C-alpha cells in the first residue's frame with residue numbers, strides 16, 4: 409500500500425484536546441519499557457530531547473523514569489504546547505525538570521547542548537519529508553547520544569488499517585479513530601526507514617518491529 413500523508417501538525421484545538429485526553433497509559437508505558445529493552449541497564453542522566461512531544465505525556469514519563477534527567481519537548485502545534493505547559497504546572501514531581509518549546513522542526517530554537525538521549529514517539533509518520541527527523545537527529549546528537557524513535561508501522565492494506573483501528577481504538581472518539589487510521593496510512597515500512605537512514609548517513613541506527621502496528625529505530629548516530 410502506498411503511503412498517504414496526513415496534515416503534519418496537530419494544531420486543531422479539538423484534535424489536540426482529544427489527543428491529550430486519550431488514554432495512552434498502556435501504549436506509552438510500553439514505549440518507556442521498550443527504551444529499557446533496547447538500552448538495557450541504562451540510567452539516563454542529563455538532557456533528553458523529545459521531538460514532536462505533543463501534550464508531553466512521553467516527556468513526563470521519561471522524566472519520571474529517569475530522575476537525574478531534564479527533558480526538553482518540542483512541538484510545532486501551539487495547541488499541543490499549551491496543553492503540555494498546563495500539565496507541567498500540575499506536575500509536582502517532574503514539572504521542574506520538563507520544559508517545552510513551541511517550534512516547527514526543522515528551524516525550532518532547540519538548545520545546542522549535549523543530549524544524553526533524543527527520543528521521539530509518533531512524529532516520524534507526520535513528517536511529509538522524513539529527512540527532517542534524521543537531519544535533526546544528526547544535528548543535535550553527539551557520538552554517545554542514545555537515539556530512540558518509536559512510530560507506527562504502515563499496514564499492507566486499508567482493510568488491515570481498518571482492522572487495527574477496530575481492534576485498538578474500538579471505544580475511542582471518532583476524531584481519534586480518524587487520526588489513528590490516517591496515521592497508519594501515513595506511516596513508513598521498515599525498508600523505507602532503512603533507506604532513509606542510509607541516505608542520512610546514520611549507520612548506527614537500526615529498525616525493529618515491536619508489534620503489529622509499531623516499530624522502533626534505536627542506536628547511536630555512528
Ligand SMILES: C[S@@+](CC[C@H](N)C(=O)[O-])C[C@H]1O[C@@H](n2cnc3c(N)ncnc32)[C@H](O)[C@@H]1O
Pocket residue numbers: 416417418419459460461462463464465466482483484485488511512513514528529530531534535540
Ligand atoms: C501523534 S503526535 C505525538 C505526540 C507525542 N510524541 C506522543 O507520543 O504523545 C505528533 C506530534 O508531532 C507534531 N509535529 C508534527 N510535525 C512536526 C514538525 N515538523 N515539527 C514539530 N512538531 C511536529 C504534531 O503537532 C503532534 O503534536
